[in-house]
Amino acid sequence: MKSEVSNPVSDTVERDGANDPQRAAARERFIALWGQMGSSWGIPRTMAEVHALLFLSPEALNTDDVMERLGISRGNASMTLRALGEWGIIRRVHRRGDRKEYFEAEHDVIRLFRTILRERKRREFDPLLDELRTCRDLTEGDAGNAATDEHNRRLDDLLELLHLVDAITNHVIDTSDEDILVTARMMLTGLEEEVDA
Amino acid sequence: MKSEVSNPVSDTVERDGANDPQRAAARERFIALWGQMGSSWGIPRTMAEVHALLFLSPEALNTDDVMERLGISRGNASMTLRALGEWGIIRRVHRRGDRKEYFEAEHDVIRLFRTILRERKRREFDPLLDELRTCRDLTEGDAGNAATDEHNRRLDDLLELLHLVDAITNHVIDTSDEDILVTARMMLTGLEEEVDA
DNA sequence: CCCAATTTTCAGAAGTTTCTGAAAACTGCT
């Protein structure tokens, strides 16, 4: 009954019992959108697509589900699911009486946002800041030469800004889920008088 | 006197009269660092490297300078310089009595930051938000089905968060250079009592 | 401890992005 090469949309409609073709179409569109966005921000398209699929899925999915729905290989699905797990934005869940592993996404978008922020900061921003400090210190002892002073001033300006970004990011990461939205809205309404919706 | 295939560091030392080898080494390191960072955020390595070179250069450079210092082709240099210009983070400058075009980077890091934020938002975030709204509206009429309601709730949560991010980003983009640092520091000090440096 | 189900790994294939270099276009001087 199941065709070898299946149309992802209608196949998907069967799968989770979606008798709503609008929703199936919307899901496919969201997956494509999320994948596109990922790749413009340096995240593999497939990884973002798998995340989108799990984000919208009403139930946890296993590796075969993911392969079938997105038309990707087992190897790719395995590696991508592992990577998403390491990012902390999907969880493995076990179903009793089933040896397969199932996966479900973090559905709280605030947590999702903060987790992504924390991980990218840890992996990319923090090492950059460290190396930049090291780089700045290479010319610490050479003050006096006009060109070197200028060079140092530019790196110092950059470092100062990045330290501020670092502090703000830490603040966002460390603030409780409840407080973070309040802080954000306060920042906007307390200083200007429009929030825009 | 100028070798065909030159060591970037020593060559560079001659070029802008840097009699400071520490500075030349620091510059090479910064260029590599900035290039690496760019590529992990979806910006071509070379584009970030050209930007780093101009950011630290005490004088405006022409296309040949850039080619020579980074060891890239004329075509690549031309396209990359144009792209940086379109981003608004480097300027063309003309020198009288010289037909070549010279380029200099924005050296004010706050402006640099805001320009990058504005451009990335305009090119990547705003279209995403638009399409996401469209995507959400596909299932507007289908309320009632439990699975569809859940699907809609998830997309609404996501949209709500992204609208907030949108508002904050607009705020940062539109606030004057002088006020933005004040706002940022206030956000940190007004709410917690540590800024960390 | 064995077996079948499931997951992981990784070398090579496929796909995508970025770069080159030479030809075409442009620019402003005479």
Added chain:
DNA sequence: AGCAGTTTTCAGAAACTTCTGAAAATTGGG
């Protein structure tokens, strides 16, 4: 208008990233 200097363009090459698929490892039940 003609010309030398300079910049732009873009097809194909090179480099890099991601994906596949089959073999190896792992896992839990009996």
